[in-house]
Amino acid sequence: MAKKIDFTTTKRGKRALLYEGFRYTCQRQADGDKPSQWMCVDRTCKGRGHLSADEKQWTLKQEHNHLPEFGEVAANKVKSDIKIAAESSGAVEPCLLTQKAYGEANEETLQHLPKEKSMKRTIQRSRRKKYPTEPKSLDELEHISLEYQVIESEQWLQYDSGIDEDNRVLIFGRKSTLKEMSRSRNWLGDGTFKTAPHLFLQIYSLHYELHGQIENSHLRSQLHAILALPFLPVAEVPEGLQLLEKHTDALFKETLQNVSGTFVTPFWEIGKEI
Numbered sequence: 001m002a003k004k005i006d007f008t009t010t011k012r013g014k015r016a017l018l019y020e021g022f023r024y025t026c027q028r029q030a031d032g033d034k035p036s037q038w039m040c041v042d043r044t045c046k047g048r049g050h051l052s053a054d055e056k057q058w059t060l061k062q063e064h065n066h067l068p069e070f071g072e073v074a075a076n077k078v079k080s081d082i083k084i085a086a087e088s089s090g091a092v093e094p095c096l097l098t099q100k101a102y103g104e105a106n107e108e109t110l111q112h113l114p115k116e117k118s119m120k121r122t123i124q125r126s127r128r129k130k131y132p133t134e135p136k137s138l139d140e141l142e143h144i145s146l147e148y149q150v151i152e153s154e155q156w157l158q159y160d161s162g163i164d165e166d167n168r169v170l171i172f173g174r175k176s177t178l179k180e181m182s183r184s185r186n187w188l189g190d191g192t193f194k195t196a197p198h199l200f201l202q203i204y205s206l207h208y209e210l211h212g213q214i215e216n217s218h219l220r221s222q223l224h225a226i227l228a229l230p231f232l233p234v235a236e237v238p239e240g241l242q243l244l245e246k247h248t249d250a251l252f253k254e255t256l257q258n259v260s261g262t263f264v265t266p267f268w269e270i271g272k273e274i
């Protein structure tokens, strides 16, 4: 069986050929039926070979003066594969890409790879280069750059209250999503300060139920009651909560615990203190 001919990219972006633990760069391209000519990446070595024009047949023309380095060669291949995958699939988390590649690599290859953590950082850095830089001042934000306005050729920025507005608000969403949202009976909102870009205070996201709705109508009416609690005067919230607890079943209690254990907690706590 023919041994595997593989290709990768050198640090300078040139194509490199991998064969039996040796790495080569191209010396002369294939010309018609004439094979391409390759030389060992080690410049002190005279190792040379020819690759048939259909890139299926490798012939060693001159021996190397060193031993093959399977681990290092394989590691280079893993690194360049991760880089290519990271650049072409923006949606996949860097940690998933590296996790998969490192999981598949053998011991010898792993020894020649950088630590997984530093590989992830490299991917994040190369990703960031692809995105427009974050604006540094409000003046720079006068116009939202086109890269942020459109997503996969659909309008993404739907509303901008404008540079003159003291509390500027931007609303993002695809038309197709908004249409679906208008048909959904249940919306949920949540705000976060943590992930907002530094010129902004808060990201507020709206979520909606895509398929159907909460089947159990009893539970649904109880959930509506929880969602109504924020509209009570703060001092009356504990009383409202007690009332709810008195008139609810076990399923609801579980749901309530779940809800109060996550994002509504601060709200209950405020009510209790007063």
Ligand SMILES: [Zn+2]
Pocket: 022, 040, 041, 042, 045, 046, 047, 064, 065, 066
């Ligand atoms: Zn060599």
